[in-house]
Amino acid sequence: MYKLFLCLRYLRRRRIAFFAVAAVCLCVAMVLIVVSVMGGFLQMVKDRSRGMLGDLVVENGTLQGFPYYQEFIDELKLAMPDQIEEATPVIITYGVLRFPIDQITKPAQIVGIRLHETYRVNDFKNGLYYEKYYPETTTLGPWKEPAYGAxxxxxxxxxxxxxxxxxxxxxxxxxxxxKKADAERRMDYDRPGYYRPIPHENYLVDVSPTWLEPELPGIILGTDLCARRLDTGDYRRFYWRGTRVSLTFVPFSPTGQPRTATGMPNKLFRYVDDARTGIYDIDSMSVYVDFDMLQEVVEMNTVVDEDTGQRIPGRATQIQIKVTHGTDPIKALDQAQKIWNRIASHNRAEALRIFSPEVLDMVEIRTWEQKQERFIAAVKKEKHLVTILFGVISVVAVFLVGCIFYMIVQQKTRDIGVIKSVGATSRGVAGIFLTYGAAVGVVGGALGTLLGTLFVWYINDIQDLLAWISPQARVWNPEVYSFDVIPNQVRPVDVLVIYGIAIAASMIGSVIAAIRAAEVWPVEAIRYE
Amino acid sequence: MSDVILQASGLHKTYHLGNAKVQVLKGVSLTVQRGEFVTVMGASGSGKSTLLHLLGALDIPDRGTVAFHNTDLFAGCKPPTTTTGSTSLYVAAYPAIIVYKLLRLLIDRSSDQRDYHRNVHFGFVFQFYHLLPECNTLENVLLPAMVCHSVPGWLANRSRVVARAHDLLKWVGLEHRLRHRPNELSGGERQRVAIARALINGPQVLLADEPTGNLDAKTGAGILELLHKLNSQGQTIVMVTHDPKVASAADRVVTLEDGRIHARGA
Structure with a gap:
């Protein structure tokens, strides 16, 4: 009983112990913040990767793509109706994006998608801005420019x-x-988003809202291409919905030869929406257009050679597949691979007349996790490395606890002698200081957990506050870290592990002092006042 | 049943002060009967406190025995030794030494019996009171009782033990000072608290080391009166003093001189 009583009494009365508590508190908070932010970063990488790609991805890693994608999709849906929810082809190519209205030109990754299939395969729809407030108005088909009136x-x-x-x-x-929509309403027409007024001298009085000609195909822009993120986390858009955008493409022949000799095709679009995946590299680079239109423009569609009469099958650079709920993607992958092998071998003779063998041979089906494996593994390693580094720094707390406890034992030598003189064993006296160490760990760990959790929860607000005080203080640059917000989730399992280690570390820190206290010879300790 | 409660035989004790050896006790023998009030007198450095510590199992003799009810308090004990050797070797082996010491601490039970005797059978009163400054009067008195109880045991017996502490503090005249800390008490009051602490577990022998040595004559007389009252109720007391006036209050006076019992008084 005396061990508990004295350790609690020392914890309350010995102010020097507050330094040990503070050291443990800060170290726990520091490690918790690092583990949470890095763990959150890893989770975001995984979530966003899966959100972007679906469950399975088929690709051959080339710009000219691979043929028989539609045959594969059809066969897949036929052979695995209970396992495949949706599969959609994608073309990924590169080009030049230009905004004629302000004459700004940027490089672009042009992604050809079938919009409604993509909605079903991955989380693309959740990142669309206008589609959220004006459902089913985003289209990659022909579109006119909306203009508000009265x-x-x-x-x-x-x-x-x-x-x-x-x-x-x-x-x-x-x-x-x-509430969120209210915050985004514009003063002039009381709706979220940016729209242009009807070009008329007195439109507020007698001109109805309308659609302005000409009709152009729709394009979805990466949010960071057409907007700037504000400190509030919202985006300030630069262009009205429906603004004209031009794209210049680079077609590739079936053998991968860029067709620059015939000139690079250029096409006008209307900005119908913007998409945010949350990964800056993608949102500042990607534009999304209709798959079939893009396929035709970059000459990846099915054609018949006029000279030889030979059919050249259409190509896609990627197929994204969503499996049904409860289906194991790995098992689905095995079956899908068999289907692809069958289609590839069936069409091999035709393919070899047109494409190099590698175009088919390099086609690979992977889960989203396998595709992002290297990146995820790198982030995992980074997380482990940073955790180890901060863990090593936290060893300082163990030494600090050790020093403070040693000082306390030196100061309390006489009291230890007194406690022993009334019958306390050496083991019991050591127990006082080990319990004291554990108590410092319990209190410091609890305070550190609270501090670290609050810090992680409000980490983006703290950064915004620092950036408001001084713009140089913004530590999380979305251009560097891919994500535009700092991860701010704390996992309970991390809290428990770190808390446990803090208590154990505090006890380890108090071991030397406890042994020193146990070795106090009572006669020596109480000889003088 | 024998009336001898404590029997010391041929006690030797040497202290090491640097390279010098100081032989404090040179074969001291002493018998204390149940209910006796014995005073050990002697000049400063004559070894009276050392003798008292050995009688109360607070220290270990180099040679000789102390029997409490015919049980040797130091059976199987070795006197403490000081660590010597190369400093660099000591530093290099420090982690191993820590682990070794920790294991020894967990395994070694050789001193448990003496600790038990100190807790239950002996009560110490020191010249400088030695109260814990972080604890109030009541908590200081309760400390030995806490030592002999586990947390569940304490919870089960708390009310009984606290009632006894209240009774003892009332008996020493401090029932109005229960929540005061030692620095808020006078010297005499502190010594009364120390006496109450020594009595909380109902010891068979009270060992008082110069209990009046730090007090003025009037306060010292009050403390002696308390000890007398205790002795008259059957409490065995061994007291150490250098003051003949204080010593004369005892049933028997033993004088220590040059590490030996020099004379015995009635």
């Missing part, structure tokens, strides 16, 4: 199709979603 004697309104979509969204939105 209805019913001066009330500002968008064209009826957008207005209706907005009303539908508002009717089913949760209070939190409505």
């Amino acid at each position: 209805v019913e004697g001066g009330k500002i309104a968008l064209p009826p199709e957008l207005e209706g979509a907005w009303q539908r969204w508002w009717a089913q939105a949760t209070p939190a979603q409505r």
Whole structure:
């Protein structure tokens, strides 16, 4: 009983112990922050990778792509109806993006997608801005430019199709979603997003909202291509919805030869929406257009050679596959691989007349995790390395606890003699200081957990505050770290492990002092006042 | 049953002060009867406190025995030794030494019996009171009782033990000072607290080392009166003093001179 009593009494009365508690607290907070941020970073990499890719990915790693993708998709859906939810072809190529309105030109990764299939395969839809507030208005098909005007004697309104979509969204939105939308409403037409007014001298009075010609194919831009992130976490968009955008493409022949001799095709689009995956490298580079249109423009569609009469099958650079809920992607991968092997061998003779053998041979089916394996493994290693480094730094706390406890034992030598004189064993006296060490770990660990958790939860707000005080203090640069926000989740298992280690480390720190206390010879200790 | 409660035979004790050896006790023998009030007198450095510590199992003799109810308190004990050797070797082997010491601490039970006797059968009163400054009067008195109880045992017996502590503090006249810390008490009050602490577990022998040595004559007389009262109730007391006036209060006076018992008084 005396061990518990004295350790609690020393914890309250010995102010020097507060330094040990503070050291443990800071180290626990530091390690928890590092583990949480790095763990969150790893989880974000995984979540975003899966969100972008679906469960399985088929590709051959080339720009000219691979043929028989549609045969494969059809066969897949036929052979594995219970396991495959959706499969969609994708073309990924590169080109030049230009905004004629402000004459800005940027490099772009052009991604050809089938929009509604993509919605089902991955999380692309969740990252669309206008699609969120104006459901089913985002399209990669022909689109005109919406312009707001006035209805019913001066009330500002968008064209009826957008207005209706907005009303539908508002009717089913949760209070939190409505609050967020309210924050994004524009003053002039009271709706989220950026729209242009009707070009008319007195549009506020007597001109209805309308769609402006000409009709152009839709394009979805990566959010960071057309907007700037504000300190609030929201985006300030530079362009009206429907702004013209031009793309210049580089077609590749079936053998991978860039077709520059015939000139690079150029095409105008309308900006219908912007997409945010949360990965800066993608959001600042990618634009999304219709798959079939892109396939035709970059000459990857199925054609018949006019000279030889030979059919050249269309190509895609990637197939994204979503498996049904409860299906093991690895098992689905095995079956899908067999189907692909069958199709490849069936068409091999035709393919070898047109393509190099590698085009088929290099096709690989992988899970999203296997595809991102190297990146994920690198992030994992980084997490382990940083955790070890900060763990080593935290050993300082063990030494600090050791020094402080040694000082306490030196100061309390006489008291230890007294405690022994009333019958306490050496083991018991050591137990006082080991319990004391554990108590320092319990209290310091609890405070550190609280501090670290609060810090992680509000880490983005803290950074925004620091950036507001001094822009140079912004430590998380989205251009460097890929993600535009710092991960801010704390895993309970991390808290438990770190807390346990803190208690054990504090006890280890108190071992030498405890042994020293146990070795105090009572006669020596109480001889003088 | 014998009336001899403590029997010391041929006690030798030497202290090492640097390279010098100081032989404090040179074969001291002493018998204390149950209910006796014995005073050990002697000049400073004559070894009286050392003798008291050996009688109370607080220290270990180089040679000789102390029997409590015919049980040798130091059976199988070795006197403490000082560590010597190369410093660099010591530093290099430090982690191993720590582990060894920790294991020895966990395994070694050789001193448990003496610790038990000190807790249950002997009560110490020191010249400088030696109260714990972090604890109040009541907590200081309860300390030996806490030592002999586990947490569940303490929870089960707490009310009984606290009641006894209250009774003892009332008996020494400090019932109004229960929550005061040692630095808020006078010297006499502190010594009364120390007496109450020594009595909390109902010891068979009270060992008092110059209990009045740090007090003025009037306060010292009050403490002696308390000890007398205790002795009259059957408490065996061994007291150490250098003051003949204080010594005369005892049933028997033993004088230590040059590490030996020099004379015995009635």
